[in-house]
Amino acid sequence: MPSSVMPTSNRRDGHAPPAAISTAGLRKSYGDKTVLDGIDLHIPGGSVFALLGPNGAGKTTVVKILSTLITADGGRAQVAGHDVAGAPDGVRAAIGVTGQFSAVDGLITGEENMLLMADLHHLSKREGRRIAAELLERFDLAEAAKKPASTYSGGMKRRLDIAMTLVGGPRIIFLDEPTTGLDPRSRHTMWQIIRELVSDGVTVFLTTQYLEEADELADRIAVLHDGRIAAEGTADELKRLIPGGxxxxxxxxxxxxxxxxxxxxxxxxxxxxxxxxxxxxxxxxxxxxxxxxxxxxxxxxxxxxxxxPDLDDVFFALTGSADVPDQPKETVR
CATH class of the missing domain: 3.30.70 (Alpha-Beta Plaits)
Structure with missing residues (x-):
């Protein structure tokens, strides 16, 4: 198996930039099954980090720990400068989470979904309406704002889901397989939204089953296998791990x-x-x-x-898994 590509620094002084998210020796087990077996991460602010792995590899478990939804069995984790175990309220105030399954309530309108989130963030009615209107416009949902969310397409629901996540102004967003089930046009729209968020200084932690998605969006990529990080680096660094170029x-x-x-x-x-x-x-x-x-x-x-070699080849070589979507096998520059 190829060796890992270790994180490299962008700074001339040789020190890694400040981390928006960091973990050291993160561990989690369920019964006698070890899901995470010592995960070390350093994710700079204002970047996109993609976590890849076969189904059941523990990607969602990492997201749940970092977003304080579950506790780790061992190791340390910091998010936005707050210890996940010791200061969970500080973490929650700094993050937004969009899970694999939409949090949109289909029985109410898109606007009402947004205003509900504003209430949960204890915003005044005036401020909540202002932010809701701005985000609905930004995500091209203004015309559908008064319609029940149940009438929205899959892509519209996903955009509304992320818009709801942004109501509280988080600087770190966890996107757990955000484009699963979307058609190619909706997926590309979502990519553009993610790029715009990062250009505004938001840090995005992305899990995805679409290797092309990680290649397109991520500044750094880690492959999770058997509870450990099998390799981490830029897309080009990971591709150079595999012979055949x-x-x-x-x-x-x-x-x-x-x-x-x-x-x-x-x-x-x-x-x-x-x-x-x-x-x-x-x-x-x-x-x-x-x-x-x-x-x-x-x-x-x-x-x-x-x-x-493309990320398909990297994924297969590192995990031995056939659980990879169909992708083109040759990248020509």
Missing amino acids: HVRLRFSEPAAYRSAASALSDVTRDDEALELRIPSDGGQRALRSLLDRLDSAGVEADELTVHT
């Missing part, structure tokens, strides 16, 4: 093709297609070295494509 060079002139084949080592040739395949992790340094060798030989390829 390569650079493909295509030529239109046979002479240039032969010159490149002679100049490069460890290549796979396709003499009919005039293509060369060179093993590579797709990193900047490897590409620069390859281009330097071509320049030294006075050769220019007509087309260069970088092929890296």
